[in-house]
Each structure stands twice: as structure tokens, then as C-alpha cells.
Amino acid sequence: MAATRKVKIGTARRTETIDIRVPETEPPIWDADAKLTVVGGSYPRLDGAAKVTGKARYTFDINRPGMLHGRILRSPHAHARLLAVDVSKAARLAGVKATATFESPTFFAALDETDESGKPVEGAGEKAATGPRRILFAGEEIAAVAALTPDIADDALDLIEVRYEPLPHVVDLEDARKPDAPKVFPDGNQRPATVWSAGDVEAGFREADAVVEATYTTPVALHNALETHGAVAEWQGGKLTVWASTQGVFGVRDDLAKFFKVPSRDVRVISEYLGGGFGAKFGAGVTGVVAALLAKKAGAPVKLMLDRQEENLATGNRPDSVQWLKIGAKRNGALTAIHLRSYGTGGIGGGAGVSGPVRMIYACPNIKTEEQDISTNAGFAMPFRAPGFPQGSFALESTLDEIADRLGLDPLALRKTNYIDRPNKGLMEQYDLAARAIGWERRRPPAENAAAGPIRRGFGMGTATWGMYGGPPADATVTIHSDGRVECICGTQDIGTGTRTAMAVVTAEVLGLKPEQIKVVLGDTATGMYSPASGGSVTLTSILPAIRAAAELARDKLFRAVAPALAAKPEDLEASGGRVRDRVGGRSAAFTAAAARLKSALISAQAARADNYPGVGIESFGAQFAEVEVDTGTGRVRVLRIAAAHDAGRTINRLTAESQVNGGVIMGLSYALLERRVMDAPTGIVMNPNLEDYKIAATLEMPEITPIMMDVYDPANNAGVKGLGEPPVVPTAAAIANAVSNALGVRVRDLPLTPDVILAALARKEQA
Amino acid sequence: MSGRAKRRAFTRRAFLKGIGLGSVGATVLAAPPSKGTRPAAPAGTGRTLGPGAVAITLKVNGVARTLRVEPRVTLLDALRDRLDLTGSKKICDRGECGGCAVLVDGSPVLACMMLAVDARHRAITTVEGLSTGGRLHPVQAAFIEADALQCGFCTPGFVVAAKALLDEVKTPTAEQVREALGGHLCRCGTYPRIVEAVRSAAGRKG
DSSP states (O other): OEEEEEEEEEOSSOEEEEEEEEETTSOOOOOTTOOOSSTTSOOOOTTHHHHHTTOOOBGGGOOOTTOEEEEEEEOSOSSEEEEEEEOHHHHHSTTEEEEEEOOSTTTTHHHHHHOTTOTTTTTHHHHTSOSSEEEOSTTOEEEEEEESSHHHHHHHHHTOEEEEEEOOOOOOHHHHHSTTSOOSBTTBSBOOOEEEEESOHHHHHHHOSEEEEEEEEEOOBOOOOSSOSEEEEEEETTEEEEEEOOSOHHHHHHHHHHHTTOOGGGEEEEOSBOOOOTTOOOSOHHHHHHHHHHHHHHTSOEEEEOOHHHHHHHSOOBOOEEEEEEEEEOTTSOEEEEEEEEEEEBTTBOOOOOOHHHHHSSOOSOEEEEEEEEOOSSOOOOOOSSTTHHHHHHHHHHHHHHHHHHHTOOHHHHHHHTOOOOTTOOHHHHHHHHHHHHTGGGOOOHHHHHTTOSEEEEEEEEEEEEOOOOOSSOEEEEEEETTSOEEEEOOOOOOSSOHHHHHHHHHHHHHTOOGGGEEEEOSBGGGOOOOOOSOTTOHHHHHHHHHHHHHHHHHHHHHHHHTGGGTOOGGGEEEETTEEEETTTOOEEEHHHHHHTOSSSEEEEEEEOOOOOTTSOOOEEEEEEEEEEEETTTTEEEEEEEEEEEEOBSOSOHHHHHHHHHHHHHHHHHHHHTOOOOEETTTTEESOOSTTTSOOOOGGGOOEEEEEEEOOBOOSSTTOBOOOSSGGGSSHHHHHHHHHHHHHTSOOOBSSOOHHHHHHHHHHHHHO | OOHHHHHHHTOHHHHHHHTTTOHHHHHHHTOOSSTTOOOOOOOOOOOOOOSSOEEEEEEETTEEEEEEEOTTOBHHHIIIIISOOOSSOOSSSSSSSOTTEEEETTEEEEGGGSBGGGGTTSEEEOGGGSSBTTBOOHHHHHHHHHTOOSSOSSHHHHHHHHHHHHHHOSSOOHHHHHHHTTTOOOSSOOHHHHHHHHHHHTTOOO
8 A cells, every 4th residue: 555655855955845655564764854863974884894804705715625716718719610629638637627618509598598797699699509609709718627726727728629710800899880891790790779869959959059069989998896707606416505706696596597407596696795896797697607517517616716817808898989979059058959979889798878978967958869889809898887877978078068168158057057957956066065175166268278388287077977776676684682683684795885884874773773783694695685786876775775674673573572661652662872762751771671571582574675756866966076187298197186076865874975986986087097998900809908908097096086975865765865886987087088178278089088198189289 | 829828928927937936036026016015035945846736834924834835826826725814815916906915024025926935934924914812903993994995805905015014104194105005906996095094094003
């Protein structure tokens, strides 16, 4: 049954009360009027001690009795027919306990159907075909071994004999679009375009006082989570236990159950600590399957962790993009039309679309987007922190700044002119907070900066948005033991975002305890408490409402048990400050004393995530401002400061939320300045599959970062929480590029902003 | 040459392992990722070991541990796979990221760039050895308080290197911390709070 509830939505600056329909069983919504004492504070993460002492066991750290080490042999060819694989010599090497070959074109077919990664989406059909398996990129899996030590496994790989029939390949985006390019898939390399439109862009351009059009490019980026993909697999009888470095234990469980044709109840997947994922670790993947396969063949546990090179060849990437963007605006900056045409390559996968920011952020009556995936003989794309958004944001925000310059408008004023207003949105305040923090009033027009000498400073900004919101199914259990211990149980995984601590914060809020008093159990399918995969910024939005509901049910059971001792009615009791208190009579008992009144060893309550409430928003927002210094002699860009104001609905743990904002900014900065996968066209191989030649930002590149978390009361669930994983990475590259362009007086249109790009832009300006 | 063989030919660690004994080679290649990490002094005996497994004794966190390793086994693999000390992380396995930093005779060394046989007769301290009697080292406590970690996979390397820095420079400036830890990589983006944590740990009693 649904009930109508009044909720107060908005921000600190303005609120309004609306009616929404929610399931009757839902707890009172944490809206603008909710008085919370734990939620919103700053709490060090509960697993901090385990992580700083080296005690935390990640998948890579799991050592099982009798465990073997697995290694995978990969194709050196970007495109080839796999004619024969001979592992006999490897199998005879002392210490080798199992081998496996993947010659059959249908070997991974079951995985192709089920893998959330969509690994060879386009090739899945072909894998069901007969004849020799066709290798589609350098780094595809050919065979695998398990041996007593990693070094023996390495030796064994060198003994595997493989016959390939090399085929012409194409790895370059532009080459792949040519009519005579080698075909990655039988139907060619150009996938059908995705077209979306609202209004009439041509009419919009006719109304415009200024029209700007330009082409932007972004590189292929590699996730490089520091823990590589991998798993430890162990069979006992017909049952499989897998420790997996994964963002989704339940997805891995279901993939493995399907692949090995066992019931999912016979597969247990554990991920207690996870060394990052960023979107590349969904599903069992080939690695998980091969680990379990080798373990089955050897009759012993097998650890199969990829090395850094494999990680960078065959586990995912962010597609590149070429974006042609045309934007029209009236004299006052009001947008009249946006037209985006883009293409990019996710290798043999897809996902090169970039139109999210164009369609979601600014008010514009006429928008058209045309996006196309191009196939190349390269590793498949995987979602990478806000898939499509950093690329799209870079082109969109750059073009908006160009319009602002053309019209003589302040770039921030132009954004505000095109603001989509809603009461449950804090972006306007975020603009002001971040602008104040960076000192936006110090921004000068490009012409003035250009007169400053060889070292120039500039300011730029960009807007973040993200619109995934989680939902059911997500289940949680909260248990109160008679000795006062409390457990919060959900099978979800903590990918480094602080999920574990946030679970404790919400449980502690409900029970009137401190977060460190809550024992959190997660990262295990055996809990039976389902959680979606941790991707798309949906973890907390999915699980916290279930946790809160479970905690309230458990608390109410505790109230009923302790009420007689306090001579109170259960409904008059409240839990706060470590005590259970009668609001009417005033008597109270310590939480542990109350728990001791239980007539059982423990009480436990389970609850499920309700649907998102209708009529409230789903997006998180943010604004980032950057100040940079550019050396026009060397072309070197130094980011001096970044101010980032964000919201995740109601902030759960301010300390870890700020860390997440810092992290998004740093990843965005790294993307803006340093990162690019380089492929060699003649050989079709990746030239920089390591952490030396594929450069990521480190301490010496760090600007001063000011993370600002504001609360927005927009409860689409009972906890009023929204996603924060993706938004902070969205506008950073755009803000930096705009600051660089502001400093130089010429647009930079290609990421990463390496010195050659800067110097080329300056040369272009001199020619003009 | 197969593609795989080509790959191996181009890795520095394969080169290092190929040296076999390689006391000098290992020492040179264990060169610092930044100014903050100093090369360990050579301990060459001049005697050729291997290629089969040899018994060695490593003094790790104050405890002598005897194990059998082939001379090609790195100190990192010996710690992680043979001694089950998994705090030091294997991230790049070629001296690019700092995730496996340990202290050898008090100086930070990348355990993936040193052979286990070359670590004999040295005092090795891993991240597991920094906290004594359940008491966190000030750097560790400061990392937790400042939230200088997210996924935590890079954290042990940072903690070890930060400890080594503070042993040498009592109250480093932010710039000195950034320099000393410049060769360590973190993908979650915890650097600002790491610098904050190290400075906050400076001067605290261990």
C-alpha cells in the first residue's frame, strides 16, 4: 500500500514542501527537516587500520593451502586466425599442474552472453561459428597454465607452441573509418549511429546571434586500478569459492554459475577488500573463468592475477573521441541550438558515446546528437568512471567558453543564463561556492592574459552532472546481540569509496551509536544480502535505504524488549547518544543494558530497498573551477588550484565524500594533462601498457584542491542519498582546458594537454 | 621470436632476473623512484647461486625466516608468496609505482626490484612491522585520521616511504613530502591528504 507523505526538499538557501507517494512500510524520509546527529559528520574509515598496517587481505593477497599460480598466454597479433595451440611441452614442465587452451571459437561464448562487460559485443555471434577462432586484438587469451610458482608458470608459457595465420589489422580510429580498411567484424568497422534530437537545430542556428563550431579530440584512457583483475578459485566437491577483485560479487557469482553450469547457490564470491575498479571490474570476465577452470583441472586452488601489461591490454579502457560540436546562442548568452556529431573506438567493444553532458546539463530548446562506434583491433572498452561524460564535457564546456568569449560574456554568467532551475537542485549555490573559493573575480579576458609575458595564468570552469540512482533489489540485515554488539550485513563491495563506513554511519544514526561501534559485513555473496554492482554511483543509493529500514526494524524490536524495564511504551522510546530513552517518562538505559534485556541471544531484522519515490530528482550536480599556469616557452601546464563544489543529496560521511571529490578531480586532471594509450599502427600493439609510459598524475602534479560538499534535500529514497562516484571526474578536464585557453588566448582542442598540444595551439595563434 | 619473448626482452625485471646473481645489477636497478628513496648498499658475496632453489635466511621485521627460493625470485615475491607477508603490494612489478616499498637497513627499497638472495644479511622492515604491540606508527595513525587512503592498495608503500622520510627529515615541508613521495602512484587520488597526513605525523611520538 502506498501512502502520501509531505517532504521538505531543497537546499540551505531555499526549501519547499511537496507531497510524494511512498510505500507505507517506508521509514520517515530524511528530508530537509530531519534532525540527524551522526549522518553528515566526518568519520575515518572503519577499515583504515587494516589498510595502513597491511593486514587487509585483497584478492591479490589471498594465499590458500596448496594454492597454484595461473598465467595466461596472449596473442601477439592484433588480428589472426588461431590455427593450433600445443601445450604438451608446457604440461610436461616440472611444477605445472594444469593447462587449458582456448582454440574453440565458442569457448567463451557462454561468457559473452552473460558477461556484463559486453566483451566482444560484436564478436559474440562469430564466436558461435565454426572454423578456427579469429583473434581480434593483441592480448586476447590463447591458453593458460597453473603451476607451483609464478615463475614456473611463466616458464611454461614460453613452452606453449602456437600457430597463427596473421590477418590485416587496423588499430587507428581514422584508418578504421576508411572504406578499404581491414574489417574487424564481417559487417565492417562502422557501427550504426545513435541519433537523438529535441526541437529543430537548424531553426535554432538561424535564431542565433553567434554560432561556434569546432572539432575536439580525446584519447583512449586506461583504468589502471592498482589491483589488477584477477581471482583465486577453489573447488570443494561441486562447490566453487572465488575471491575476486570485482565491483560486483553477485554478477561474478552468476557468470560463473552459468559458465560452469552449477546452481548459483553453489558458487560463493568474496571481495572483502578491493584495490580499485573504476568501471572495469564487472562480471567474472575471462580471468575469473580461467582461474576457476584451472582450479577445476588441477584439483587445487588457483590464484590468477593479471600483470600490469595484461591489465592494460585486455581488461577495458575509455574510448577515444572525435567530436564536432556546433553551438548557437543569442546575444545575452541564451543557447538556441547544440549539434553534436561524434565517433570513437572502444576497440572490439562499444561505448564511445559522449552526448550525456550535451543532453543533460544546460537549457537549450534545440539539441541534436549523432554518435557512432568504430571498431578497431584493440582491447574492448569498459565503463570508466562516468562513461562518456569527461569527453563530452570537455567539448561542450570548451565550446561554451568560446561562445562566451565571442559575445564578451563571463563564462559563469553564460552558464547561469542557461540554468535549468528546480527546487531540489543546488547547482546555482555550487557555482557560487566554487567561484568564491577559486577567486573567479580574478579571471581576465584572454587578450589581457596574453599580454602577461611567457608564464601566463588562466581560469576556467565546468559543470558536473550524473543521473543514475540505484534502486531495488538491495537487501540488508541489521543484528543486535544481547551483549550490545551490532552487525550491519549487506553483500555489497567497498571499492575504496567508503561504503563500509557509510553503512556503519546509517546504522549508528538509527541506533544512537557511534559508527565505530558497528561491525560491517560485506563483500560476500554468502551473506545472501543482495547488492547491485558498485558502478554508476549507485552503491549507497541502493543499499543505504535498505540498511536504514533494517536498522529501524531491529531498533523497534529492541524497544519492545526494553520498554517494560523502563516502564515506558515502546513507541515513546528513542535511541541516541548510546542510550535508549523514554521521551515521556525520561528514564533511560545504556544501549548495552537495553540489549541485555533481550530474551534471545540476538535480534535480527532484514529489509529491502523500496522503489525510487516518484516526483523527485535523480541527478547529482557539481561545479569545478580551475586556475592554471602555462609556460608558453615549454608548453608545460601546471594546475595551481581547483575548487570543486558537489552534492550527493544528503552527505553521509563528509570526510570520505571529500576524499572522493579529491579523487575525481585528480583523475580528471590526470586525464586532462597526461594520459593516452598509444598504439603502433604497423604492428597493432599497445606501446605503453605500463605505469611508466602510460603516465598518471602523482604528488608533484597536485594542485591545491578545495573540495566542498553541500547537502541537497531531494529524497528519492528514505536516506535522501545520491551518487558521488562519477560526478567529480566529469568537468575537471573541461575546467582545466578552459583555464588553459583563457591563459593562452587560443583554444586547445585536443586532450591530453601535453606540451606539443600547447605549442601547436600557440603556433596556430601566431599564424592567425 | 614470439610476442611473449619480445615482451620479456623489454622488461627491466626480466633483465634483472637474467643476471642471475646480480648483486650489483640489483642494487643499481633498485634505484630510487624519487629523491626520497635511496639505493641500498651492495651486499655481494661474489659467489654464484642457482639456478636451482637455494636456502636463504631473511631477517624480516626482526624475525629470521629461512626459505628456499630460486635466485630469480624477487624480494617482493618472497615476502608475499613464501612468507605470506602480503602488505607490500605487487602493482607494476617493475619499479614504477612504489607499492612494494620496504625498508632495507632502514632505507626505502622497491622490493620488486631487488632479488631475495640480495636481501640476505639485511634488516628488512615491511609495513606489517611498523606497528609494534598493536600500537600504530604515527604515520599510520595520521593516515587514518586524515583519510589519506581510499581503496588502500597503494597505502602500504606510501606509509613505508613516509616513515623513511620522517626518519630522515623531522618536520618536512609540503614540498619535501611531495618530492619524497613523487614516485608513488595512487589511482583513487589521495595525494593531498597523504601530504597532510605525513606533515601531521611529523613530530608525533612513535
